[in-house]
Amino acid sequence: MDIVKVRVGDSVFEAKKSLLLRDCEYFRALYRSGMVECHQDEIHLKNLPAQGFFIMLAVASGERPILNGGEILEAIECAAFFQAETLAKHLQDLLNSDNCLLMYQASTTYGLWGLQEMSAQFIQNMYRDLREQLKNLPQELIEHVESQVPSTFVAVGSHSTCSAEELPLAATRTVCYLDEDDQDWKVLTALPKEASTSLAGVTVLDNRLYIVGGVHGVDKRAVESSFCYDVITDTWSLLPGPRQPRYNFTLIGLEGCLYAIGGESERTTMSSVEIYNVTKKNWSFAAHLPRPVAGVACTKTMSRIFVCLWKPMETNEIYEYMSHQDTWVLISKLLKHQSYVHCMVAHRDNLYVIRNGPKDDFLRCLMDCYNITTGQWTSMPGHYGNSKGALFTAVVRADSVFTVNRTDTLEHTIAGNMWKPRNQMKGFPRNGSVWTFLLRIPKERKN
Template sequence: MGPSRDNVTHFEDSPQGGEESGVLRVRVEETVFTVDRAVLGQNCEYFRALFRSGMRDSRQNEFHIQGGLKARGFLMAMAVSRGEHPAIQDPDEIVEAAECAAFLQVDVLVQHLIEIIDTDNCILLYHTAAVYGLWKLFHSAAVFICDAYPDLQDAVEALPVEMIRHVESLSPASFVALGTHSPSMKMLQDSYRTVFYLDEKPGAWKYLTDLPIDASTSMAGVAVVDNRLYIVGGVRGVSKETVDCSFCYDTETNTWSEFHGPQQSRYNFTLVGHNGHLYTIGGEYDKRIMSSVEVCDISTRAWTFCKHAPRSVAAAASAVARRRIFVCFWKPPDTTDIYEYTPVKDEWTLTTTMIKPQSYGHCMVAHGDNLYVMRNGPCDDFLRCLMDCYNTTTGQWTAMPGHYVNSRGALFTAMVRGDSAFTVNRNLTLEYHICSDQWKPRRQMTGFPKSGSLWTCLLRLPKSRDTRQDNDAEETDANGEIVEDIVEAEHPP
């Protein structure tokens, strides 16, 4: 939908006009913003429609946006459009940002609001998204609330009944684990080639699916994109012969499909799933560590090369925080460099460096603005697992108290869901509550039933077949009737 002339007051003609060049003065309330026309045209559907309309309004160099839009909301929209990551914490700021995103149709601002969802603001964002009809934000907030439901039950009760029912109709993300296996012969199918999920009510691991016969999880890449599990590459046998194909598990159909692997054969690499793409970073081939990077668009399953990593790296830890990709590059024995890879710019940037004895990391996970790096302990206690926290907003490192180890194993893998972190070994599955200064043990459940190294991830599994039909019918109306009820309550005729 294009801009309404009732909400825009135009001033003098712009000598340049057009969408691609020049600046525009935009007045919101009593504040005048000087904005690059190209930035507006690229990120704001409201102005893009105006610039392409050919009307006299499209040639103005100053506009007055009326209709109750707040200057602070427009300021946040422009900051996000320039690639910034502004902190939006005050409830009024959240509402004003959502209002601006809806009024001016600023998709990057909607995406930024999705990125900042946490337990403190998810209820407000869920309700606000319903009021302004921001469907992506509405769904993302509902999913977050579903995942963190035990921590949010009291707050959820204040929502309209329809919105509560919508959250309860969703499936929370399940903790999934699989062992390390090489491809097997059809006549000698490995009975242990099984993917399990954690059934949290009894606290036990249950069967999900079997790995394809030709799939390898030995030195492979494992990641999740759009709720599908991807296994890329790997090796077979002691000679480390590379497996040059990839596999995808679809949770909805409970089926596997096969597609080509990266153009460069590799193993022991880092696989990151992000925004509809898979990224293979570094790895080894023919006993040589590489720095090459490839990306796969999962819609076409085609691989292309990206800019090389800053240096050669194998088995690097990675995490996605606020939809930003971070990768650890180790310099044994005591230096950890964390780089950010920005796909839209195809660019690597050094984010921070940590120098600590025995800094080699087991894994890295993200929670909100924080990156948590789990690393090995001193030489005389190598299995002791220490943790350091890096805040991507403040740029500060914090050593977490405790050493996150129990009498039967260390924290070598973790997955974050809501304010919880799940970790598992053969003896125990532990859930931690992530607090500002430490991880506090919350629950202890059964360990993983198989031995060896593990891959873990989160997958949103369908509800049982006997309830899915009713839930699907309710989901069909969720973004219509539910939101209409909220809009009518907030803005009665």
């Protein structure tokens, strides 16, 4: 029988045994042991919060509840006691500026070490905002936060491959990082001569930079190789390219995999999607997008991938990739006349869709916010382009969002339904398209 009764305090839960075995090391060990408890009609668990167990079952069943402070504490206790992998991952997805200190302290207390490390990293990225609150923590916890390497805003321009004869002249083929103390851009590394960032897929996964595909030559010949940069060792390595050579596609990394979404091949727009497993070092095809698309706006949040597809002349559709079912599911539509989405970024459970204005003001970027929990749209006040062009790239770090062009690098604070200007720094000194992302750069690597 697959149904098990579990008594937690005064509450009795009926749960699927298969679910408990899949998600909880505690129950796997219990049923392997052959102890008398696993043969009883009801399993008794003392001194555990019933609400935490209820949350654990909900998350194991596929729900993604937003939790308040008390619920977080009970969920952390249960995640640690039951060694519940899915619940622990969900708590990591919920980490934000409102709960990071609570999660940091509670995960330390209960020994949920993965969440502790992520919380410490998050706090380090918000150190200047949380400095005063950190003083209330034990000294060893403060020191652990201060030992973390913060995430740095990094950019690379659009460059084609480079011949050996051209290499000495290719001084601009560099990946640069923003020194926020000096408010200026500095060189992190040079691109391999065989690598192209022109119409390539560029992303970061597990603090490594990946450059996949792209083009070289005026005839847009696809680059078949891929490259990985390890910022810790300051080395580049060569990876296999996708099975279908492609360019002008979107690359995003999540949970040990790279997703190459859409793009072009031999001047034909594609709907195909490929996944690169970093551990297995191989590419495989995934479910196709609903229709062919190139340069699609895409983002990830809470371990979920979203793309925004455009239907001329007024419909923008947001799809989510369901990895367990290997399918793309339509979750919402945004109807704006003659409005095309330039880019999309995520903060908490909000997707920020940045689009052009009316046809007579194409460079005037407007923004709409879609909350994936409530399913509600909100039009945000103001506009986010400038006289130098539309906003095509943005990166979120904690509660800040960075945008950049040749003139300015701007940091905004995400507050309510506003992006409020916070800091203005030097623009990125390169022509053409710019790829932006975050890397944790060791202090000794910085000039």
